[in-house]
Amino acid sequence: MEDNAGRMDVQFWKIRNRAGRKRPYELRWRVGTTAHSLSFTTKALAQAHQSKLLRAAKDPATEWDPATGEPASWGRAQADWFSHCVTWARAEWDHLAPNSRRSRAERLAEITLLCMLDESAKARRTRPPDAVLREALIKWAFRPGRAETSPDEIASALAWLAAHTRPVASLGDAEHVKEALAKLTKLVNGKPAAHSTLGNRRSALHAALAYAVTRKIIATNPLTGIRLTRRSFADCEVSPVEVPSVEQAERILAQVRDLPAYGSAPNRGPHLYAFFACMFYAGMRPGEVKALRADNCDLPDVGWGTLTLTGSATEAGELWTDDGTLQDQRGLKHRAVKAVRVVPIPPALVGILREHMAAFPPAADGRLFYDGPGQEIIGDRQYRRCWAKARKLALTPSEAASPVAKRPYDLRHANASLQLQAGLDPAEIAKRLGHSIRVLLTTYAHWVDNGRDAANAKMDAVWGRSSGSSIKALTSVNALEIHGPATGQDGETAAA
Structure with missing residues (x-):
């Protein structure tokens, strides 16, 4: 009224x-x-x-x-950071993929622990251990609906957080945000954070502050006006020492196929041979291989075939999926839900897949790869364990001690590097791999050296080390001889 x-x-x-x-x-x-x-x-x-x-x-x-x-x-x-983030997590839950939910919860937990806690003596006296606070934040606070059923230790940690996080309004000006960003450059253990980690934290902080603007807690997002040192992409680059050669990759793949029986899955090695081959010969992501179905495969008797990729199965965890299952079945990464990607595959992979389907008939839903009698989606732990066993057996002691091919994902990196070294158009390579040209060049092109010998030969000619070279370096002695008068005026001499 x-x-x-x-x-x-x-x-x-x-x-x-x-x-x-x-x-x-x-x-x-x-x-x-x-x-x-x-x-x-x-x-x-x-x-x-x-x-x-x-x-x-x-x-x-x-x-x-x-x-x-x-x-x-x-x-x-007076809105505190903890309550604000809990409200934000609840509001955004339905709009995020499971892995995005998990990564956001992890980033918010890091920001909270590093720069948004009350540091007064009174607060420190009652502060729970960081490990308990981290678990309370990630697994309970930022997972809507779970906090109400938390155990006593977690409930106490959540209550402490609700009473001892800083007001969101304290980040309403640039100086306080700069202080927070400085703290985010460190890990919880005090060591420097990687550039990619800092970028992810900054992104989460920016989004949280943008939501605070929406809620009218702060007037503007101060992070948009802060320019930091240009972010290095060093962490995005793939190190060549991690990427296996063709011979090393084929050696490990052969060992996967011949892996002795172990555990409750005696045929896991032979079954996963084609799984890893898809990553090496087609550059597929593990989630895309998990979702590959028989009707996605065109496998002719002779020549190249194609795989039509329609989706991905990623292991997000029961806490983060809508139905509480371990795997999240979704569309292709960074693509519309109904988008597809057609990947040409060489005759070698065509033959491997034909042999695989003959030995291991597809699951009831058409999936080529599955685990156990229930034909469940293969878990990350299962295929990584198989890879680790095969790698140890296939590589020499010195190779095994190195970073080469430590992860199955390095097979995809090997495929990308081979395409680049073969001289394929970057647009075509990016299309086959399913990401942008910018990501392709940022990730791989910095260490592709197929032009190194030609560049070295040209420099040898410049330095006069190759016989019959007619190239002269520009010096104060021959500047006029090579380029003519300095100003181009008739009759001008070097002395003038």
Whole structure:
């Protein structure tokens, strides 16, 4: 209810003294038709709060919070980081893929622990261990609906976080944000964070502050106006010492095929031989191989074939999928849900896949690769364990001690490097691999050296080390001889 001037109708009752109570002085007021009250230890405090409410009521632009009966801006200024992030996680949950949910929860936990906790002596005395706080944040606070059923240790940690994180408004200016960014350059253990880690944290912080702007907790996002040192892409580059040669890759693949039986899956090695071959010969991601079906394969008797990739199965974890399963079945990475990618495959892989389907008939839903009698989607642990065993058996001691081919994903890197060294058009390579040309060149092209010998030969000619060279380096002696007069004027001499 507003008066003729547009102001909200705010009325107060007389402050009353309720003797015998810890906070005896009660301030009572009504905003519109809703009554509210607060208790204070002294009458002066009650009167001071009443004066603040009266000043706010005189401003017709004041937005009132019906739950507290106070200006909404007061509550926003007091909004703590923990509660804000919990609200944000709940609001964004349905719009994110499972792996994105998990990574965002991990980034928010890192930001919280590094720069948003109350560092007062009182807070430190009751602070739970960092490991407990991290688990409480990632697995309980940022997973909507879980906190209500948390065990006592986690519940205590969540309660501490709710009471001891800094106000979001403390990040409302550039100086405080710069301080936070400085802290984010370190890991929790104090060591320097990688450039990619810092970039991911900055991205999460930027999004959290943008949501704070939406909630009107802060007026603008201060992070947009802060320019840092240009981010290095060194962490995005693939090191050549990790990428196996063709001979090394084929040696490990052969060992996978001949891997002795182990555990409860005696045929896991032979079954996964074609799985890893798809990564090496077709440059596929593990999730894309998991989702590969028989009707996606064109495998002619002679020549090249094609694989039509329609989706991916990624292991996100039960906490992050909508149905509580380990795997998330979705479309291709960074593509529309119904997008497909057609990948040409060489005759070698055509033959491997034909032999695989003859030895291991596809699952009921057409998947070429599965695990156990229930034909479940292969877990990351299963194929990584198989790769580690085969790698150890196939490589020499010195090779095994090196970083080469430590991860199955290095097979995809090997495929990309081979395409680049073969001179294929970068646009075609990016299309086959399923990412942008920029990512392709940032990730791989820096160490492709198929032009090194030609460049060295040209420099030998410049330095006069090759016989019959007619190339002369530009010096003060021959500048005029090579390029003519300095200004181009007739009759000009070197002396002039």
